[in-house]
Amino acid sequence: MGILVFDIGGTAIKYGLVSDSFEIIESNEMPTANEGGKANAKTVLQNLDRVMTEYKGQYNAIGISTAGQVDFERGFIVYGTDNIPGFTGTDMRGIFESKYGVPVAVDNDVNCAGLGEAHFGAGRSSDYFICLTYGTGVGGAIYLNGDLLRGAKSAAGEFGHMVTHAGGARCTCGRKGCYEAYASCRALTNRVSEHFGRYVSGREIYEPQMLEDPFIKQAISDWEDEIVNGLVSLSYIFNPPLIVLGGGIMSEEQLVNNIRKKLIERVGINYQSVQVEKAQLRNKAGMLGAAYIAKQRLDSLK
Numbered sequence: 329m330g331i332l333v334f335d336i337g338g339t340a341i342k343y344g345l346v347s348d349s350f351e352i353i354e355s356n357e358m359p360t361a362n363e364g365g366k367a368n369a370k371t372v373l374q375n376l377d378r379v380m381t382e383y384k385g386q387y388n389a390i391g392i393s394t395a396g397q398v399d400f401e402r403g404f405i406v407y408g409t410d411n412i413p414g415f416t417g418t419d420m421r422g423i424f425e426s427k428y429g430v431p432v433a434v435d436n437d438v439n440c441a442g443l444g445e446a447h448f449g450a451g452r453s454s455d456y457f458i459c460l461t462y463g464t465g466v467g468g469a470i471y472l473n474g475d476l477l478r479g480a481k482s483a484a485g486e487f488g489h490m491v492t493h494a495g496g497a498r499c500t501c502g503r504k505g506c507y508e509a510y511a512s513c514r515a516l517t518n519r520v521s522e523h524f525g526r527y528v529s530g531r532e533i534y535e536p537q538m539l540e541d542p543f544i545k546q547a548i549s550d551w552e553d554e555i556v557n558g559l560v561s562l563s564y565i566f567n568p569p570l571i572v573l574g575g576g577i578m579s580e581e582q583l584v585n586n587i588r589k590k591l592i593e594r595v596g597i598n599y600q601s602v603q604v605e606k607a608q609l610r611n612k613a614g615m616l617g618a619a620y621i622a623k624q625r626l627d628s629l630k
């Protein structure tokens with residue numbers, strides 16, 4: 329019997345069937361928004377429901393990874409993403425467990441990605457590491473003694489909102505000087521886009537001819553420094569043996585190498601043995617993490 333999994337992001341919902349031994353048997357994707365171009369909680373739930381009905385009989389647990397803040401213990405959306413109005417307060421587990429009669433587990437996307445990497449990716453030989461994902465914001469997860477450190481309200485590891493520049497740039501959270509306002513991939517693309525007067529993606533910034541541009545060189549170097557600033561603080565807090573870096577931009581090999589080198593230069597002797605690795609599962613991490621929590625819930629109810 330398989331596990332039905334969903335990975336709900338701001339623009340797309342990935343879903344699929346995962347085997348008991350955590351192989352992805354099939355996977356698919358649909359837009360989060362409905363045809364009018366606007367997403368809302370009702371259409372998202374309807375779409376999930378449609379898939380659950382379609383696959384009925386092929387799964388004995390459901391795992392859901394979603395953007396936003398989740399009460400993992402209750403499977404409840406504490407605060408939905410701005411991209412999905414009405415999502416806040418949704419009792420995902422309650423709705424789908426009572427309808428389909430199988431265990432349902434829900435967690436936020438960064439925790440699911442962290443669990444995916446912990447069990448099937450870059451962290452699979454380590455029971456202690458921190459994981460950061462660089463995209464429009466910066467997400468984080470803390471994997472400690474073989475499990476996620478979730479915190480009092482399932483909100484631990486929000487590294488993107490550490491303050492690295494007191495009184496600095498405005499963050500999407502409404503406060504000032506947060507790490508992600510400087511170290512996210514968006515912080516880099518915003519700076520470069522502004523310079524060129526058009527949108528420049530992270531991928532384009534790393535194209536060979538772009539890398540020769542002195543402005544790009546400086547922008548990348550400054551951005552690496554911002555990334556490392558946060559990692560230095562995290563190194564002193566956690567003294568982790570391993571840091572896993574995720575997000576599409578981290579597929580740039582040179583970037584990960586530079587971060588590793590700069591980090592080791594800037595921390596004390598007890599912190600220099602840290603390994604810095606890129607995440608391995610890319611866009612599958614969320615689905616595999618969702619399968620893992622679903623299996624855990626299934627086993628806990630036996």
Ligand SMILES: [Zn+2]
Pocket residue numbers: 488489499500501502503506
């Ligand atoms: Zn913030």
